[in-house]
Amino acid sequence: MTYCCGILVRDGLVMIADTRTNAGLDNISTFRKLYLFERPGERVLMLAASGNLSVTQGVVNFISEGIERPDSEVVETVMNTPNMLHAAQLVGRAVRLSRAQTSSAEGEPAAQGVNFDVSLLLGGQIAGGPLRLFMIYTAGNSIECTPDTNYLQIGEHKYGKPILDRAVTFDTDIYDALKIGLISMDSTMRSNLSVGMPIDVALLRRDALHVEMATRINSDDAYFRSLRNSWSKALREAHMAIPKPPYSGRDA
Numbered sequence: 001m002t003y004c005c006g007i008l009v010r011d012g013l014v015m016i017a018d019t020r021t022n023a024g025l026d027n028i029s030t031f032r033k034l035y036l037f038e039r040p041g042e043r044v045l046m047l048a049a050s051g052n053l054s055v056t057q058g059v060v061n062f063i064s065e066g067i068e069r070p071d072s073e074v075v076e077t078v079m080n081t082p083n084m085l086h087a088a089q090l091v092g093r094a095v096r097l098s099r100a101q102t103s104s105a106e107g108e109p110a111a112q113g114v115n116f117d118v119s120l121l122l123g124g125q126i127a128g129g130p131l132r133l134f135m136i137y138t139a140g141n142s143i144e145c146t147p148d149t150n151y152l153q154i155g156e157h158k159y160g161k162p163i164l165d166r167a168v169t170f171d172t173d174i175y176d177a178l179k180i181g182l183i184s185m186d187s188t189m190r191s192n193l194s195v196g197m198p199i200d201v202a203l204l205r206r207d208a209l210h211v212e213m214a215t216r217i218n219s220d221d222a223y224f225r226s227l228r229n230s231w232s233k234a235l236r237e238a239h240m241a242i243p244k245p246p247y248s249g250r251d252a
Contacts, residue, residue, distance in 0.1 A: 001194035002155035004048035011174035012205040020196035034200040040210040050155035051118030058098030084132040092140030119154040160184030
């Protein structure tokens with residue numbers, strides 16, 4: 001399991017991903033799930049992945065090394081796609097190819113008890129086009145983020161979703177969006193042990209065409225510890241400030 005989210009605001013795009021993978025309680029590892037593809041001044045693409053690790057790593061290899069377009073002999077990679085829609089379609093083809101390749105190597109999925117499902121977030125901007133954020137499903141199809149629904153999540157998303165629903169809008173400042181995204185990550189980690197640190201984060205400002213910030217947050221990070229403590233304190237103070245329910249006895 002994992003938790004990744006992409007938040008699209010007027011100022012730009014924030015991507016956040018944890019790094020924990022597990023194949024049972026006694027087999028927990030750390031793997032990068034947020035990948036950056038950048039040619040400053042021309043394009044920046046960010047990919048976050050959830051699901052079967054063999055499949056997602058295969059997707060990254062396919063889109064990096066290239067896939068031949070179905071309508072021509074052109075080999076397409078994320079570094080030469082003409083726009084973000086083509087990039088999302090490329091990732092969709094890579095998902096189908098990687099799933100077919102991996103499941104063939106592993107034998108019949110049902111017989112082996114292996115789940116080859118994946119989901120991915122692809123966000124970024126290519127010169128001449130808008131900043132966009134897509135979610136790509138196991139079947140290779142996708143949906144796009146909009147100003148009305150300006151964030152997308154994959155993996156163990158239910159614990160972090162209420163935070164984003166209440167606090168993030170399209171007009172939210174980009175660093176506030178990062179802060180709220182980290183709170184949603186902390187809330188998820190508090191409630192699900194299959195999501196864990198380190199946390200990879202990246203920030204792309206609209207029309208900048210270069211990554212403004214990309215870093216890994218470890219368990220000893222002072223800001224993240226402060227954020228975690230401040231959020232817990234704020235929640236305690238908020239619920240204490242709300243009047244107690246007036247219900248008593250058998251009013252019904």
